[in-house]
Amino acid sequence: MPSWIADLVRLDGSGESFHSTASFGAGNRLFGGLIAAQALAAAGATVDPGRFPQSLHAYFIKGGRVGVDVQYVVEITRDGKSFNTRRITASQDGVPIFEMLASFHRAETTTDWQRPRGPGVDLRATTLANPLPEQWADHFEIRTTGSGMDEWPVQPMWFRSRDPIEDDPLLQACALTFISDVGLVSIARPPGEQLPRGGAASLDHALWLHRPFDPQRWHLYEAEAISHSDARGLARGSIVDEDGTLVASVAQESLWRL
Numbered sequence: 312m313p314s315w316i317a318d319l320v321r322l323d324g325s326g327e328s329f330h331s332t333a334s335f336g337a338g339n340r341l342f343g344g345l346i347a348a349q350a351l352a353a354a355g356a357t358v359d360p361g362r363f364p365q366s367l368h369a370y371f372i373k374g375g376r377v378g379v380d381v382q383y384v385v386e387i388t389r390d391g392k393s394f395n396t397r398r399i400t401a402s403q404d405g406v407p408i409f410e411m412l413a414s415f416h417r418a419e420t421t422t423d424w425q426r427p428r429g430p431g432v433d434l435r436a437t438t439l440a441n442p443l444p445e446q447w448a449d450h451f452e453i454r455t456t457g458s459g460m461d462e463w464p465v466q467p468m469w470f471r472s473r474d475p476i477e478d479d480p481l482l483q484a485c486a487l488t489f490i491s492d493v494g495l496v497s498i499a500r501p502p503g504e505q506l507p508r509g510g511a512a513s514l515d516h517a518l519w520l521h522r523p524f525d526p527q528r529w530h531l532y533e534a535e536a537i538s539h540s541d542a543r544g545l546a547r548g549s550i551v552d553e554d555g556t557l558v559a560s561v562a563q564e565s566l567w568r569l
Contacts, residue, residue: 313477314472314474314475314476314477314482315450315472315474315476316348316450316472316476316482316485316486316489316526317476317477317482318333319333319345319348319349319485319489320348320349320351320352320482320485321333321352322349322352322353322356322383324383327357327384327385327386327387328382328383328384328385329353329356329382329383329384329385330380330381330382330383331349331380331381331383332380333345333349334375334376334377334378334379334380334381335377335447336375336377336447337445338377339376339377340374340375340376340377341374341375341376341377341381341408342445342447342492343369343371343375343409343492343513343516344488344489344490344491344492344493345447345489346371346375346381346401346408346409347367347369347409347411347488347489347491347492347516347518348485348486348488348489349381349383349401349485350367350369350383350399350401350409350411350413351364351367351399351411351413351481351484351485351488352481352482352485353383353385353399354385354397354399354411354413354415355413355415355481355484355485356385357385357387357397358390358395358397358415359395360481361417361418362394362395362415362416362417363415363416363417363418363480363481363484363520364413364414364415364480364481364484364488364520365394365414365415365416365519365520366413366414366517366518366519366520367411367412367413367414367488367516367517367518368411368412368515368516368517369409369410369411369412369515369516369517370409370410370411370514370515371408371409371512371513371514371515371516372407372408372409372410373406373407373408373409374408374512375401375403375408375409376403379403379404380403381401381402381403381408382401382402382403382405383399383400383401384399384400384402385397385398385399386398386399386400388412392417393416393417393419394414394415394416394417395414395415395416396412396413396414396415397412397413397414397415398410398411398412399411399412399413425521425556425557428551428555428557431467431531431533431551431555432456432467432469432531432533434454434469434529434531434553436456437454437455437456437469438454438455438456438457439452439453439454440453440454440455440457440465440468448493449473450472450473450474450489451470451471451472451473451490452470452471452472452473453468453469453470454468454469454470454529455467455468455469465494465497466493466494466495466497466498466532466533466534466548467531467532467533467534468493468494468531468532469529469530469531469532470490470529470530470532471526471527471528471529471530472486472526472527475527476526476527480523483523483524483525483526484520484524486524486526487518487520487524487526487550487558487559488518490532491516491518491532491550491559491561492513492516492563493532494532494534495513495516495534495546495548495561495563495565496511496512496513496546496563496565497511498534498535498536498546498548499511499536499539499544499545499546499563499564499565499567500536500544500567501536501539501544501567502536504567511544511565511566511567512565512566513563513564513565513566514543514563514564514565514566515563515564516561516562516563517561517562517563518559518560518561519559519560519561520558520559521557521558521559521560522556522557522558522559523558524550524558524559525552528552528553529552529553530550530551530552530553530558531550531551531552531553532548532549532550533548533549533551534546534547534548534549534561535547535548539567542566542567542568543564543565543566543567544564544565544566544567545562545563545564546562546563546564546565547560547561547562548560548561548562549561
């Protein structure tokens with residue numbers, strides 16, 4: 312039986328053109344992590360299975376609508392000896408809503424180093440945050456230091472997949488892409504400011520996949536606000552496993568018209 316992420320990123324189509332009927336989000340707006348994960352799956356369908364997702368850089372052009380099919384067109388921009396680059400455009404009813412560049416890399420044996428980390432949030436000091444207000448987020452078990460989910464989405468948070476995911480690097484990267492979009496908009500809110508009446512929205516999103524991701528293990532997602540100016544807030548985060556190994560880095564800018 313396919314895993315939940317395999318179901319979500321299962322696309323109809325072939326070659327370089329695909330579409331999906333799976334859609335959900337907050338209210339009538341599609342969840343950006345779903346679009347990014349599906350776009351990565353579309354790109355991955357055009358590269359050799361021995362090439363693994365290395366990074367993605369995405370722009371949210373227009374708010375996607377829940378209940379409307381999404382079309383994904385993949386442009387093959389480069390097939391090199393070690394790297395493959397793809398450009399993916401997501402559209403609804405012929406109107407682009409999302410653009411992404413994704414890079415894939417042939418695994419290489421080299422130095423493995425990361426900057427030493429300070430103490431993070433101890434998993435033992437957290438409490439289970441499920442069930443979550445957003446039903447789609449219940450694909451993950453989430454633990455936080457908070458007492459409730461009134462301010463969901465919240466960070467820092469520990470997370471892991473509730474159910475097993477296939478031993479497939481592309482699907483595992485899609486699951487990581489999915490969860491990487493949780494909480495960064497709220498993190499970017501300037502201290503002391505309230506959520507604007509019209510809400511805030513993601514503008515762009517970047518994810519670097521440093522090391523393999525095992526969805527069944529607990530991972531800590533920590534992010535911090537870096538800057539706010541010109542109605543734009545920047546948040547930067549890291550995702551580490553229980554051993555403190557850096558699995559991925561994330562950055563996102565969001566629109567805050569205060």
